Amino acid sequence: MKTPTKGPVFLRFLIVSLFVFYMLLPIVATYLFSLATRWDRSIMPEGYTWEAYQTAFNLSYFRITLKNSLILSIASCLVSFIIIVPTVYLTQINFRKFRPLLDLLMIIPFAIPTVVLALSYVRVYTFQPITRSPFLLIMATVVYTMPFMYRSVSNSVDAVDISVLTEASQSLGGDLWNTLTKVIMPNIYPGILSGMLLVFATVFADFTLAKLITGAHFKTFPMLLVEQTQIDGNVAAALSVISFTLAWGISMVLLWFSSKASKSKKAQPSDKAYIGK
Amino acid sequence: MAYLTLADISKNFNKNPAVEHFNLDVEKGKLVSFLGPSGCGKTTTLRMIAGFETPDSGVIELDGEDISNIPPNKRNIGMVFQSYALFPNMTVLDNICFGLRMHKMLKNQIVPKAREVLDLVRLSDTANRYPNQLSGGQQQRIALARALAIEPRVLLLDEPLSALDAEVRVVLRGEIRRIQTNLKITTIYVTHDQEEALSISDRVVVMNKAHIEQVGTPQEIYREPKTKFVATFIGTANEFHGSVCGKDSVKSAEFLIKTNNASLFADGDEVFALVRPEKIDVYSYKPENIDGNVLEGLVDTITFRGAETRLGIDIGEKVITADVPGKDVFSYGQRVWVAFDSNACQVLK
Numbered sequence: 001m002k003t004p005t006k007g008p009v010f011l012r013f014l015i016v017s018l019f020v021f022y023m024l025l026p027i028v029a030t031y032l033f034s035l036a037t038r039w040d041r042s043i044m045p046e047g048y049t050w051e052a053y054q055t056a057f058n059l060s061y062f063r064i065t066l067k068n069s070l071i072l073s074i075a076s077c078l079v080s081f082i083i084i085v086p087t088v089y090l091t092q093i094n095f096r097k098f099r100p101l102l103d104l105l106m107i108i109p110f111a112i113p114t115v116v117l118a119l120s121y122v123r124v125y126t127f128q129p130i131t132r133s134p135f136l137l138i139m140a141t142v143v144y145t146m147p148f149m150y151r152s153v154s155n156s157v158d159a160v161d162i163s164v165l166t167e168a169s170q171s172l173g174g175d176l177w178n179t180l181t182k183v184i185m186p187n188i189y190p191g192i193l194s195g196m197l198l199v200f201a202t203v204f205a206d207f208t209l210a211k212l213i214t215g216a217h218f219k220t221f222p223m224l225l226v227e228q229t230q231i232d233g234n235v236a237a238a239l240s241v242i243s244f245t246l247a248w249g250i251s252m253v254l255l256w257f258s259s260k261a262s263k264s265k266k267a268q269p270s271d272k273a274y275i276g277k
Numbered sequence: 278m279a280y281l282t283l284a285d286i287s288k289n290f291n292k293n294p295a296v297e298h299f300n301l302d303v304e305k306g307k308l309v310s311f312l313g314p315s316g317c318g319k320t321t322t323l324r325m326i327a328g329f330e331t332p333d334s335g336v337i338e339l340d341g342e343d344i345s346n347i348p349p350n351k352r353n354i355g356m357v358f359q360s361y362a363l364f365p366n367m368t369v370l371d372n373i374c375f376g377l378r379m380h381k382m383l384k385n386q387i388v389p390k391a392r393e394v395l396d397l398v399r400l401s402d403t404a405n406r407y408p409n410q411l412s413g414g415q416q417q418r419i420a421l422a423r424a425l426a427i428e429p430r431v432l433l434l435d436e437p438l439s440a441l442d443a444e445v446r447v448v449l450r451g452e453i454r455r456i457q458t459n460l461k462i463t464t465i466y467v468t469h470d471q472e473e474a475l476s477i478s479d480r481v482v483v484m485n486k487a488h489i490e491q492v493g494t495p496q497e498i499y500r501e502p503k504t505k506f507v508a509t510f511i512g513t514a515n516e517f518h519g520s521v522c523g524k525d526s527v528k529s530a531e532f533l534i535k536t537n538n539a540s541l542f543a544d545g546d547e548v549f550a551l552v553r554p555e556k557i558d559v560y561s562y563k564p565e566n567i568d569g570n571v572l573e574g575l576v577d578t579i580t581f582r583g584a585e586t587r588l589g590i591d592i593g594e595k596v597i598t599a600d601v602p603g604k605d606v607f608s609y610g611q612r613v614w615v616a617f618d619s620n621a622c623q624v625l626k
Contacts, residue, residue, distance in 0.1 A: 161360065167329055168362035170349040172376030172427060182375070186366035 027244065034237035052234035056242065059235075061224050066242075069221035072134065072210070073203040076141040077196045080149040083142065085192060088153045089184055093166055103154075106147045117144060118212035134218045137210060141203045148198035156191025160184075193258040200254075201247050279338075280305035280463055281326070281431055286335035288321055295321040297487045299335070303480075306461035308454070310474035313484035314510070319467045322484075323433050326465060328352050339430055350379070355429030359436040361416040363408040369395070369419050370404040376427040394422040397456060414445040421453065425460065432457070432464045438473065446470075450477050471511050475499060483507050505625050508551045514623075515557070515597050517550040527624060531594045535570050536622035549625050556621035557599035559588060559607070560614045569618040572597070576611045590615055 034052050036045030056062060091099055109117070121140045122132065130136050162184055169179040185192065207222040214220075221243055228236040279302030286299040296318040303309050311319035324330040326337060328349030337345045344352055355376075363372050373391040382390065395401045398418040408416055417437055424432060434453070438446040454477050457464050468474050474481050475495040483490040483498060483506075490510075491503045502508035509516065519529030521542045527534045527550040534550045542548055558564075564571060577596055578589030583603060590597045590613060597615055607613065 160365075161362075164358055164360055164362045165364065167327075167349070167356070168358060168364070169375070169379075170329075171327060171354065171356040171433075172423065173350050173353070173379030174375070175350055175379075178379060183364050183366075187364070189366075 030237050030240050030244075034234060034241045036234065052232070052238040053242075055232065055235045056228075056238040059224065059228075061219055065219050065221045065224040068134075068218055069204050072137060072141065072218075072220060073200045075138045076145060076203045077199050079138060079142045080145060080199050081192065081196060084146065084149045084153050084195070085185065085188075086180065088150065088157050089162065089180060092157050092162055102150075106150045109144050109147050114144065114206075114208040115212065118209045121213055132214055132217055134214060137213045137218060140209050140213055141199075141206060144206070144209060145199040145202045148202060149195035152191045152195030152198065153188060154191075156188035159191075160187045162187070190258045193254050197251055197254045200250060204243065204247055279303060280340055281465075282336075282338040283322070283326070284336045284338070286322065286325060286332045286337065288318075288325060288330060288333050290321075294318075294487045296325070296332075299489060301482060301489070301492065303463060303465070305463055307479040308457050308464040308466060308477060309480045309482060310466045310468055310478040311482050311484060312468055312471060312474040312511075313490075314469060317484040318487040319469075319482075319484050320435055323435055323465060323467050326431065327354055327356050327433055353380075353427065353429055354431045354433060355424030355427055356433045356435065357417070357420045357424050357437045359439055361408070361413075361420045361440075363416055363420055363423070365408055368405050368407055369400070369411070372408070372419060373423045373426045376423060380427055391426060394426045395419075397425065398422040398452070413441050414449055417441065417449060418452065421456070425456070425462070430463070432462050434464065434466045436467055436469070439468070439470070446473070453477065475511070483510065485510070502551075502623065502625070505549050505551070508549075508623060508625060513554050513598055514551040515554065515595075517552075517595075519548065519550065521546045521548055521624075525619065527622075531592075532570075532572065534622055535619040536624055537619045538622060538624045542624065542626070546626070551623045551625060552617050552621055554587065554598045554600040555585075557597065557615050557617045559590070559599050559601050559605070560616065561607070561611065563614050564616055567616050569616060570622070571614055571616045573612070573614050576607050576609055576613055579607060579609065588613075 032045055033039060035048045035050070037047035037049050037051075039045040087102070091102055117140060121136055125131050125136050125139075165183050165187065166179055169183045174183065205222055206220070207226055210218065210220040211223055211226075221239070225236055225239045225243065228239055281301075281303040283299055283301045286296055287294070288296045299318075299322055301309075311322060313319050321330060325332050328344070328347060332345060335345075336343055339352070339354075363369075364375065367375065370388070370391055373394060374387050377387045377390055392401065392404070395404060398421055400415060400418055400422070403411060403415060403419065408419070411419065417440075421434075421437070437453070438449055441449065450473055453466075456462075466474070466477060475498070478495055480492060481495055481498045482492050485506050491498060491507045493501070498507060499511055502511065502514075505516070508514045517527060517529045517532060517534050519527045519532075519534070521539050521544055522528040522533065523544065524540045525535060525537060527536060527539060527548055529550075536550055539548070563573070572592045574590040574592035574597065576588055577591040578587075580587040580589075581603065585600045585603050586605065586607070588599045588601060588607060590599060592615070599615055601607070
């Protein structure tokens with residue numbers, strides 16, 4: 001029987017194609033621009049060269065900014081993980097009535113403009129050694145990306161009956177540490193990974209917080225990229241491609257871990273099979 | 278001497294009593310069921326024994342030790358949950374080994390012990406499977422094996438069969454009883470299924486509205502209910518509301534019911550006379566020489582139940598339920614006479 005809501009095949013194909021085109025166009029254009037010799041007089045580039053990449057790799061700040069961004073992103077992921085996972089777990093188990101409050105708090109980073117958040121941190125943390133340090137930047141990026149981590153983890157927690165799993169673990173002698181690490185975390189692993197993925201990608205691409213909090217003290221990859229847009233567009237495009245490829249590669253690794261963690265579910269056998277055994 | 282004692286336990290949730298003045302002694306190696314309708318406090322009591330809830334007042338003693346304030350992971354009390362609560366990330370064997378590892382069992386003894394309990398529940402071939410690859414009944418048997426592996430001082434079962442098919446329930450409750458009897462493990466079994474409680478237990482605790490209504494053997498609970506709630510909750514009972522009339526009868530608006538059990542009450546006391554359906558004989562003719570109660574009526578409903586047939590007999594103001602042998606044939610609207618002995622009639626306030 002035909003499903004009336006499906007609509008004509010051509011229309012469905014067109015909608016999906018437009019979406020894919022819309023999403024891929026800027027990426028493909030950036031890739032092509034990073035390889036183009038000249039691309040202002042024709043529809044397609046006039047020629048292709050690796051020169052922009054050679055220039056990008058040879059930039060004096062290339063390695064240090066890349067390293068800084070990686071450190072910042074990984075540290076933000078770890079801090080988010082350490083703060084969010086136990087908080088969500090304990091809220092669910094012991095302080096369930098505070099869950100709406102926590103949900104509300106997690107909207108705040110979306111509501112506050114990044115500039116305001118950055119300047120607030122700079123104004124409040126004026127004492128050494130925190131002021132304008134990478135630690136302060138990590139604190140800010142963790143708050144900024146907290147909703148991503150929180151949402152992913154809390155959705156996973158909601159999908160698993162962690163109260164019963166916790167009680168089962170406790171009845172078998174499991175303490176909080178063993179319950180959390182051996183029972184709960186392996187079951188919310190996909191949520192933790194996707195949360196960390198979002199945090200990593202967001203922090204790696206962040207310009208505003210880094211620029212306003214640490215500035216030149218702790219130069220990050222997006223700061224170098226913005227700098228290059230004013231000097232050489234092709235090099236800036238090459239840096240974008242490098243940034244994008246790196247984030248994509250890390251995403252793939254995390255997704256691979258995630259898919260490995262979630263076991264393929266097989267059809268549940270019938271109880272009839274074992275009656276009378 | 279009691280092995281597990283619950284002394285004057287009370288628990289409130291948001292000022293609503295969940296359990297009030299609960300007193301119970303459980304002997305070692307016995308299976309005691311908590312039976313009652315939803316919200317009567319049976320699961321809350323079980324959770325207090327497990328340590329997942331703390332009593333507002335009262336003491337829980339296990340083998341002479343006050344365990345009221347000991348955290349659940351230090352009580353060594355095994356629990357089987359309604360939803361199985363197997364760890365989805367672990368294989369069956371790892372699920373069972375988890376508790377043994379938490380109890381710091383020697384490494385070379387863990388797997389043999391886990392396999393031993395798997396044998397006990399007759400599921401040795403599932404050791405390397407994940408919970409989602411097992412049926413509900415198999416999962417519950419693994420949950421039982423996991424709880425038994427740690428050799429708990431008390432085994433708690435929280436409606437373990439309620440998520441299963443009727444056929445599996447009957448098989449599995451027999452399994453639970455077999456294992457419990459073999460291991461002589463003190464067990465508390467929570468259920469709202471009266472048939473399950475009566476068939477599996479050494480003693481039954483009937484609960485209602487946060488209180489214990491009656492504690493007794495399944496036979497005592499069924500044959501000698503102490504309250505009207507127990508009489509009507511366990512099995513089916515025909516009830517006649519009336520007042521005590523003399524030492525041997527209850528006078529309701531319509532009938533005078535002869536009974537040998539009214540002597541405990543004073544003349545005129547408001548009471549209920551209760552008769553079980555299986556205590557009632559149904560005749561298609563007016564029986565002679567019967568020393569008891571005979572009432573005339575018309576067959577209103579007929580429910581064939583295999584070995585027996587349940588009849589609903591309209592006797593005027595009331596429909597009486599009676600169980601007759603399945604081979605007896607009655608038809609709708611047929612004029613019949615119901616008879617029951619004066620000893621079969623229980624009188625309760």
